[in-house]
Amino acid sequence: MITFKGRIGLFIPCYIDQFYPQVGIATLELLEKLGLDVAYPFRQTCCGQPMANSGCEEDARKVYQKFVANFSSFDYVVSPSGSCVYHVRKHYNILEQTEDVKKVRQNTFELCEFLLDVLNVDDLGIHFPHKVGIHQSCHGLRGLKLGTGSELVFEKQSKVHKLLSKAKGLEIINLDREDECCGFGGTFSVFQPDISVKMGKDRIADHQKNGAEYITATDTSCLMHLEGIIRRNNKPLKTIHIAEILNTWKP
Amino acid sequence: MISHSKAAKIFLQDEPRTDWHDQALWFVRQKRDGAVKQLPEWEKLRETASQIKEATLSNLGSYLEQFEKQAIKNGVQVHWAVDASEFNRCVLEIIQKHKATKVVKSKSMLTEECHLNPYLENAGIEVVDTDLGERIIQFRNEPPSHIVLPAIHLKKEEVGELFHEKLGTNKGASDPAYLTQAARGHLRKKFLQADVALTGVNFAVAETGALVVCTNEGNADMGVNAAKVQIHCMGIEKVIPRTKDLGVFTRMLARSATGQAVTTYTSHYLKPEKGKEMHVIIVDNGRSEILAKPYYRNSLKCIRCGACMNTCPVYRRSGGHSYGYTIPGPIGSILSPNNNLKKYGNLAFASTLCGSCSNVCPVKINIHEQLYNWRQQVAADNLLSPIKSISMKMAAKVLANSRLYQLFGKMARVAVRISPRLLLYNKLNTWGEGRELPIPPNYSFNEWYRINRKQ
Numbered sequence: 001m002i003t004f005k006g007r008i009g010l011f012i013p014c015y016i017d018q019f020y021p022q023v024g025i026a027t028l029e030l031l032e033k034l035g036l037d038v039a040y041p042f043r044q045t046c047c048g049q050p051m052a053n054s055g056c057e058e059d060a061r062k063v064y065q066k067f068v069a070n071f072s073s074f075d076y077v078v079s080p081s082g083s084c085v086y087h088v089r090k091h092y093n094i095l096e097q098t099e100d101v102k103k104v105r106q107n108t109f110e111l112c113e114f115l116l117d118v119l120n121v122d123d124l125g126i127h128f129p130h131k132v133g134i135h136q137s138c139h140g141l142r143g144l145k146l147g148t149g150s151e152l153v154f155e156k157q158s159k160v161h162k163l164l165s166k167a168k169g170l171e172i173i174n175l176d177r178e179d180e181c182c183g184f185g186g187t188f189s190v191f192q193p194d195i196s197v198k199m200g201k202d203r204i205a206d207h208q209k210n211g212a213e214y215i216t217a218t219d220t221s222c223l224m225h226l227e228g229i230i231r232r233n234n235k236p237l238k239t240i241h242i243a244e245i246l247n248t249w250k251p
Numbered sequence: 252m253i254s255h256s257k258a259a260k261i262f263l264q265d266e267p268r269t270d271w272h273d274q275a276l277w278f279v280r281q282k283r284d285g286a287v288k289q290l291p292e293w294e295k296l297r298e299t300a301s302q303i304k305e306a307t308l309s310n311l312g313s314y315l316e317q318f319e320k321q322a323i324k325n326g327v328q329v330h331w332a333v334d335a336s337e338f339n340r341c342v343l344e345i346i347q348k349h350k351a352t353k354v355v356k357s358k359s360m361l362t363e364e365c366h367l368n369p370y371l372e373n374a375g376i377e378v379v380d381t382d383l384g385e386r387i388i389q390f391r392n393e394p395p396s397h398i399v400l401p402a403i404h405l406k407k408e409e410v411g412e413l414f415h416e417k418l419g420t421n422k423g424a425s426d427p428a429y430l431t432q433a434a435r436g437h438l439r440k441k442f443l444q445a446d447v448a449l450t451g452v453n454f455a456v457a458e459t460g461a462l463v464v465c466t467n468e469g470n471a472d473m474g475v476n477a478a479k480v481q482i483h484c485m486g487i488e489k490v491i492p493r494t495k496d497l498g499v500f501t502r503m504l505a506r507s508a509t510g511q512a513v514t515t516y517t518s519h520y521l522k523p524e525k526g527k528e529m530h531v532i533i534v535d536n537g538r539s540e541i542l543a544k545p546y547y548r549n550s551l552k553c554i555r556c557g558a559c560m561n562t563c564p565v566y567r568r569s570g571g572h573s574y575g576y577t578i579p580g581p582i583g584s585i586l587s588p589n590n591n592l593k594k595y596g597n598l599a600f601a602s603t604l605c606g607s608c609s610n611v612c613p614v615k616i617n618i619h620e621q622l623y624n625w626r627q628q629v630a631a632d633n634l635l636s637p638i639k640s641i642s643m644k645m646a647a648k649v650l651a652n653s654r655l656y657q658l659f660g661k662m663a664r665v666a667v668r669i670s671p672r673l674l675l676y677n678k679l680n681t682w683g684e685g686r687e688l689p690i691p692p693n694y695s696f697n698e699w700y701r702i703n704r705k706q
Contacts (some may be wrong), residue, residue, distance in 0.1 A: 012696045012697075014650065014656070014660070016696065017660065017695050017696045017697055018660040018663065018664060018691075018695050019664070019689040019691060019692065020689070020692075021692050021694060021695055021696035021698075021699050022692075024696035024699075024700075025696065025699060028700075028704075040696075040697075040700050040704070042653070042697060042700075042701070043653040044653070045650045045651070045652075045653055045656040046650040046656070048647075048650065050643075050646060051643045051646055051647050051650075052623075052627075053604065053623070053626070054600075054626065054630070054635070054639055054643050055599075055600075055626035055627050055628075055629050055630030055631075055635055055639075055643075056630050056635075056640070056643040056644070056647065057627050057630075058627075058630070058631070059643055059644055059646075059647035060647055062647065062651040063647055063650045063651050065651075066650075066651055066653075138603065138604070138605035138606055138607075139604075139606075142605070142606035142607070142609075142610060143606065149606075149607065149610045150284065151284070151562065151607060151610035151611040152294065152610055153287055153288055153290070153291070153293035153294050154294060177277070179607075180564055180607075181564045181603050181605035181607070183564065183603060184603065185602070185603025185604060185605070186603075186604075187639075188600070188602070188603050188604075189682060190681045190682050191256065191600060191639065191681070192255075192256045192259065192565075192600070192601065193681040193682065193684050193685060194256075194259055194260045194263045194684075194685075195259050195263065195565055195568050195569055196603075196685075197684070197685030197686060198263055198266075198269065198568050199564050199565075199568065199603075200685075200686070201685075202273070202568075224689055225686065227687075227689070228682070228686030228687045228688065228689070229685065229686050229687075231686075231687040232685060232686055232687050
């Protein structure tokens with residue numbers, strides 16, 4: 001049983017809030033089922049990454065400050081998005097490093113790393129009888145080091161694989177390219193749409209070729225992009241956020 | 252110059268060819284993976300290499316002077332060039348001093364950067380690139396599309412066609428061995444006729460004054476040994492302190508570049524042969540300006556292995572020419588803005604910031620972080636497109652205000668739900684060119700939470 005004590009602020013990124021509430025709900029329910037004290041600050045908006053990745057970090061400053069104000073009272077901030085978490089940790093360096101800013105940067109976690117590294121939960125005993133392809137979202141993989149990038153010569157580890165490998169009935173399929181970018185890239189997806197879509201198509205083809213029913217990831221942004229291409233081209237694949245798989249857990 | 256985005260769009264029009272290009276380079280990346288995974292100490296090597304370069308850059312002036320002193324002691328003539336035009340002039344003067352007209356050149360990205368070939372040709376000098384890939388693109392009168400594999404954008408059939416026209420090979424012949432033999436015969440004549448041999452430099456060793464040139468074709472040696480005059484061209488960042496540092500880099504260069512344990516030829520040039528002349532030209536051409544920029548200086552660690560190109564999912568699907576700069580791909584996208592931010596600033600956006608380039612880099616250049624920083628610089632210098640600049644300012648306003656954000660969010664969801672498809676998937680909706688928009692839910696998470704968890 002988990003002996004964790006502390007208040008958790010649930011950070012639901014803007015695009016999840018508006019377009020994929022089910023991912024937020026799954027994350028919340030999962031944390032609640034684990035018996036944790038979770039609250040969702042109503043006034044939260046976004047981490048500021050869309051502006052910053054477009055070069056407009058200075059414009060994003062106010063958004064950063066808002067984020068810190070919303071979350072600094074919590075012991076931990078947990079989010080179903082590796083990319084946004086990485087942005088808070090890495091790029092809030094332009095703010096004055098007050099105690100609040102430092103606290104928020106240190107204590108903001110992506111869901112999988114929170115489960116494994118903070119709660120030490122690696123086997124929820126879930127049942128998910130499907131063939132699943134894992135899309136390793138880049139900011140989670142190479143930024144938060146949720147796994148070992150295929151370029152590196154370190155002992156292989158992957159938090160996502162670890163969490164899913166014990167699920168009953170779940171078969172993790174092997175991909176030809178284990179961690180190539182899907183091509184979303186934030187505003188890259190709209191300012192360089194041709195390459196973005198081509199990269200997505202190629203990822204989907206890899207998952208399809210290797211027999212995936214579902215593509216899962218730690219980031220809904222990648223999945224939103226892949227889902228958009230899947231639906232446009234009527235591919236027989238579904239996307240599902242890892243929180244939704246983990247939330248099939250029945251304690 | 253057209254933007255990377257537009258050039259990429261054109262490249263992508265031939266999808267099977269894009270796939271072929273992507274797979275050819277991915278194959279090289281996989282060979283690299285296989286080679287580096289043979290070395291359990293690979294990550295330690297990367298760190299060591301990075302630190303050697305760090306230390307060298309911190310004392311670059313004194314290492315260059317040490318190198319010069321040693322080289323002069325060895326009987327080498329050392330020249331310094333502050334920029335491309337001084338460099339080109341220097342090369343021409345050496346050639347003219349010997350009343351030479353025929354030059355053979357092995358691979359040198361520096362000479363590409365300085366546009367040496369057209370400069371010499373204008374002065375009536377015949378310059379022959381002797382690296383096979385370089386010779387191919389020289390015949391085609393186009394720049395390299397990759398720094399290690401300059402003709403990777405071409406299929407063997409196209410090379411066959413070109414060689415039929417230029418070298419008289421059989422029409423329709425595309426067998427690589429046959430074409431290579433033809434090039435070999437052609438180049439052999441050029442080597443024997445050449446008065447001057449030019450080479451690039453991979454490493455210049457400060458303690459000995461030695462120049463190290465790595466090739467797979469032995470063309471640097473063919474040129475240097477046959478000609479009376481040898482000229483080696485190096486950027487100021489090519490110097491390394493000691494001979495014992497060299498092994499760190501030679502172990503990494505070929506593994507990173509092509510997946511070979513070592514290049515077929517690693518040639519060490521120390522002093523001229525009796526009766527011959529050996530020159531080295533040390534070129535700045537903007538490098539000391541990069542050195543003065545704390546955030547960008549470690550881009551000077553680059554050993555030009557090309558691994559960041561092979562791994563870059565954007566490069567593989569847009570081709571080297573889409574970048575419009577001598578050095579394409581991720582490393583080129585962080586070097587070129589130093590040269591001209593207005594012209595090359597758009598390259599900082601030719602990336603998803605996936606970070607694979609930084610992971611694959613043997614000298615641990617934080618390429619994707621520098622791309623991020625260049626983006627900030629582009630915006631700070633008001634070089635963003637007005638549409639991007641305005642939309643980001645508006646987005647920031649909305650996202651800094653909870654109520655505005657919820658309002659706009661709701662409006663967006665309703666708009667997607669009720670708009671007719673033709674209106675929704677209009678020309679401005681670049682997302683919708685190849686993708687469906689998300690199906691808007693009836694409630695946001697925020698709305699759901701207020702109803703279901705309100706305390």
